[in-house]
Amino acid sequence: MPHSQAREICSRVTANIENVMRGQAKSIRLLMAGFASGGHVLLEDVPGTGKTTLAKALALSVDLDFSRIQFTPDLLPSDILGVSVFDQKENAFNFHKGPIFTNILLADEINRSSPRTQSALLEAMAESQVSIDGQLRRLENVFFVIATQNPVETSGTYPLPEAQMDRFSLQFSLGYVSPEVEVSIMSDQGAGHPLEQLGPCVGMEDVLTLRSQVKQVAISEELKRYIVDLVGATRREEGILMGASPRASLALMKVSQALALIDNQSFVSPDHIQEVAVSVIAHRMVMDPQARFSGQTTKAVVENILKRVPVPA
Amino acid sequence: MKTPRLFLGATLLFWGWQTNMPIIGAVMAVVIEASIFLPWRWTFTAKDLNKAADICAILFMALLIYRFSQDASSQTLLDLLQQIPIPFFPLLACQYYGVAGGIDSSALFYSARQKRKKDPEAPRKVVDIGLPFALACVLSASAANARTTFFMGFLVLSVWALWKTRPRRYRRSLWIPLILLAAGAGYAAQNGLHTLQGYVEQAFLDWYGDSLETKEDAYRTFTHLGDMGRLKLSHRIVMRILSKPGERVPALLRSASYNAYFSGNWTARDADFYPSPYDNAKDLWFFGDAPDSSRETVISMFLKDGEGLLSLPAGTYEIQGLKSRTLERNHYGAVVVDFAPRLAVFKVRYGDGPDLLKPPGPEDMRIPLEIASLISSQVASLPLEGETDLEKVRIIQEYFLDHFKYTLDLDGKGGRDAALARFLLDSKKGHCEFFAAATALFLRNAGIPARYATGYAVIEPGPDGQWLVRARHAHAWTLAYVEGRWRDVDSTPSIWAEEEKRGESFFQGVFDAFSNLWWRISLKRLQGDGTGRSLTDYLLWGLIPLAAFLVWRLYRKERVEKDKKSGEESPMPDLQGGDSEFYPIEEMLNAQGYSRRQGENLNQWALRLGSHAPGRLKVDVLREIIHLHYRYRFDPAGLDENDRRRLAALAKEWLESYTRGMDARKEKDHDQNFGNDLQP
Structure with missing residues (x-):
């Protein structure tokens, strides 16, 4: 039964990651939902909370190509996409693939590079393809970007443009773990980093099954309407310059479906939608500067909308 | 929350009862509750409701302007508060007779209306105004200030509303004692607040009462004795007197009398005020029994902020038609009102009945030491030996009339303390306060109890048989206790009125004409049916054409059958799983x-x-x-x-x-x- 098989794949990966990431069950759940739904994930948190470790743990748990780009201010688009080099022997240009031609791409500290470089990812993330030297090149079948950024340190950074933000299905932060968990993390790393012992537990085939099964999860018309109501409400909200796009509705549906699958449910229930609504919607909205300076956040706006819009029951 | 059935009707009845408008309240209650039995509803659009809300707002503004143009006092504000449900009633009726079961928020709020203008396709947002209206009624009823009955009614309505919405998970045996506890605490708290206010007011009087300076005060009067310069007098008309044709008007209207003289000022000792009884049916304030022969006069006077001392003829025993919250008198004949209209118009009946003033005491014979020798030497020069009291009064009065001159120019030399001595010895001229004070002290020296009285002289005949009293007619004179009663003794030369008229402005006639017009309108209202027409009557008459037009419009408006299930929620049959257990x-x-x-x-x-x-x-x-x-x-x-x-x-x-x-x-x-x- 493919559904239970997919669910099995999910729990295997989750268990594998949990070997490394302590006390972050909720973040792992969200990451898995994003991965299974075929979206991309943006992790935003202060340094040292395990963003990169989480990303690497996922990459190591699945037997897929993995590459990592450390974003710096002098990084160029060609450093990501690849470059054509003239071969004097053959008297022709040879294309050298960049790190983007992989299955899982970890874009570390993505806001440190210039907007020009950041936008090199745009086409890749939305359409799984890149145009280089006027030539269209398809990316791998499974292409998953997991980016990290630090919201506190702003000097020498370029905030991601709205179009780029919209490409990410989910954005969430990890947060600090409890003191007990922090102690156990210290004990674990006494011998060596647990990442070193981590091996893949699922393969490409499994990932494809997982993703195709997510699409099979049923969602009723009424809940689709609920998603549209939630996203639509962001466009009418006070203090919001730009509400969430229809792409947000689409992402919310897909991530909810993935979450339902993780919960071993063949249909989406309202709880799933509510659980991920903030992570899916909030980062796509642009606040009015005045509202932002008065302490209003997009997260609070979405939470407010969730409380207000009647949930189907 | 939806209001329970019959709740609004009961609230309206309660409001009508408390504010003394039971008929209006009952009609409104019937109109609202009758909607239950009618099988049809009007299909009001958002635009119709906007219009209804506008009409209500206009009605309210008209009421506000009308009331305040009539009488801008604090009493008007209280009256207006009591009438608030009337102008807003049409909106409530629209809710109960419309299909929507509420009023569009765009009809109630300007911002919502603007939003609607921008986006007319947006779904209507309907607000149930039943409960807010009920709350407004209760607030309105509270302005009538019937304390005990109001609290009981308010309690019944509150318990009713709360009972319907109480969370069923609590037992009744818990809920009922709790609500009773809350009610008891509420009653105790309101009584406590009332008592506290009484204490605070009393304490305030005790601490600061002596230093409060007011223009006209029943406890003391500040004279101009010893002041310098020419006395400035206003020519404004402050009172009008209307007597029956051929009947004499009282020459003097007394505001207050004082018994203790000290350093140029007169004060009233032991002048406690006590409330006068009021006959609601006849609209009468009682002071004493009617004498054998009595006279009647209509007085209209301006009361600043609706409070102050009334100026009344001597021997006044009842006042009719004065719409005042309180009316209190003291033993010296001062009558003070509070919460009265700014232009008070009332009937006064007076006569030579039993004296209502306090009989003479030792204070009425006291002469300050510093002036006693001067007074006694002057009185000794008068031929008072062996005369009756009445004759003594006449001799002293004539002494002042003959030997002293009236003037408004004050030289102020020697200050306040010496002013009276200078008047008697040197200048031999002064204004009415000098004459009244000196006469009182002379009379006391001659063995006749005397007091100092202030008020107005009625000396200027006006148009249509009325008498005009201007601010400059303020006067002071003496009360002498002769043959068992207090009599007015005025020893100021009668030229004073002419003297004071000299400063009158060229335009005074124009001012008077306007003043007369305003007064006439007020008087008409008073004489209309004896007690004065209430504003609501006028409004109702004015509303008839408007109402007729509305009825015609409504009659032609589309009606639909009442939704039988209104209020009951249908369990979503068109949705998947709508019949879930x-x-x-x-x-x-x-x-x-x-x-x-x-x-x-x-x-x-x-x-x-x-x-x-x-x-x-x-x-x-x-x-x-x-x-x-x-x-x-x-x-x-x-x-x-x-x-x-x-x-x-x-x-x-x-x-x-x-x-x-x-x-x-x-x-x-x-x-x-x-x-x-x-x-x-």
Whole structure:
């Protein structure tokens, strides 16, 4: 039964990651939902909370190509996409693939590079393809970007443009773990980093099954309407310059479906939608500067909308 | 919250009763409650309701402007507060006779109306104004200030409204004592506040009463004795007197009298005020019994802020038609009102009945030491030996009339203390305060108790048989106790009136004409039916054409059959799984007061309830039901036969166990273990 098989794949990966990431069950759940739904994930948190470790743990748990780009201010688009080099022997240009031609791409500290470089990812993330030297090149079948950024340190950074933000299905932060968990993390790393012992537990085939099964999860018309109501409400909200796009509705549906699958449910229930609504919607909205300076956040706006819009029951 | 049936009617009746407009209240109540029995409703559009709201606002503004143009006093504000439900009633009627069951927010709020203009396609947002209106009625009724009956009525209405919305999970035996406790505390608190206010007012008087300086004061009067320069007098008309043709008007209207003289000022000792009885039916304030022969006069006077001293003829025993909240007198003939109209028009009856003033005491014979020798030497020069008291008064009065001159120019030399001595010895001229003070002291020296009185002289005939009293006619004279009663003794040369008229402006005639016009309107209102027409009557007459037009418009308006199910929620039959057995559970929990918040999903709700009342609600079973319910509702595949039956069975069992638990709780106070014996 493919559904239970997919669910099995999910729990295997989750268990594998949990070997490394302590006390972050909720973040792992969200990451898995994003991965299974075929979206991309943006992790935003202060340094040292395990963003990169989480990303690497996922990459190591699945037997897929993995590459990592450390974003710096002098990084160029060609450093990501690849470059054509003239071969004097053959008297022709040879294309050298960049790190983007992989299955899982970890874009570390993505806001440190210039907007020009950041936008090199745009086409890749939305359409799984890149145009280089006027030539269209398809990316791998499974292409998953997991980016990290630090919201506190702003000097020498370029905030991601709205179009780029919209490409990410989910954005969430990890947060600090409890003191007990922090102690156990210290004990674990006494011998060596647990990442070193981590091996893949699922393969490409499994990932494809997982993703195709997510699409099979049923969602009723009424809940689709609920998603549209939630996203639509962001466009009418006070203090919001730009509400969430229809792409947000689409992402919310897909991530909810993935979450339902993780919960071993063949249909989406309202709880799933509510659980991920903030992570899916909030980062796509642009606040009015005045509202932002008065302490209003997009997260609070979405939470407010969730409380207000009647949930189907 | 929707108001319970008949609640608004009862509130309107209560309002009518409290504000003394029972008929208007009853009509409004009947209009509202009759809507239950009518089989049709009007299809008001948002635009219609906007118009209705505008009409209400205009009515209210008109009422406001009309009232304040008539009389801008604090009493008007209270009256207006009492009438608030009247102008806004049409809006309430629109709610009860319209299909929408409420009023569009765009009709009530300007911002909502602007939003609607921008986006006319947006769905109508309907607000139930029943409860706000009921609250406004209660507030309005409270302005009538009938303390005990108001509290009882307010309590009954509150309990009624709260009873309907109480969370059913609490037992009645708990709810009723709690509400009674709250009621008792409320009553105690309002009584306490009232008492506290009394204490504070008293304490304020005790501490600062002496330093409060007011223009006209029943306790003391500040004279211009010893002042310098020419006395400035206003020519404004402050009172009008109207007597029956051929009948004499009182020459002097007394405001207050004082018995103690010290350093140029007169004060009233032991001048406690006590309220006068009021006859509601005849609209009469009583001072004393009617004498054999009495006279009647109509006085209209301006009262600053609706409070102050009345100026009345000597021997006044009753006042009719004075719309004042309180009226108090003291033993020296001062009458003070509060919460009266700014232009008070009333009838005064007076005559030579039994004296209502305090009989003479030692204070009425006292002469200050510093002036006593001067007075006695002057009185000694008068031929008073062997004369009757009446004759003595006449001799002293004539002494002043003959030997002293009237002037408004004050030289102020020697200051306040020496002013009277200079008047008697040097200048031999002064204004009425000098004459009155000196006469009083002369009379006392001659063995006749005397007091100093202030008020107005009625000397200027006006148009149409009225007498005009201007501010400059303010006068002071002496009261002498002769042959067992107090008599007015005026020793100021009568030229004073001419003297004071000299400063009159060229335009005074124009001012008077306007003043006359205004006064005439006020008087007409008073004489209309004796007690004065109330504003609402006028408004109602003015409203007839408007109402007729509205009725005609409404008559032609489309009506639809009343929605039989209005108020009952239909259980979403068109949705998948709309007949789920979970809904009765939700309904039951809502009735118990465990209502689900708007954006709260079922699992969150169940967990929240579980943390409120652990054990009682059997959250685990509830969550299983919710899971099946979710599948039934949101899984396009739905439930198979077995699961469908299981959902029904589980829900039934849960409901039964819950109701059993409630019954058990009603019987026993607390049964901690009751949740356990219901496990399947």
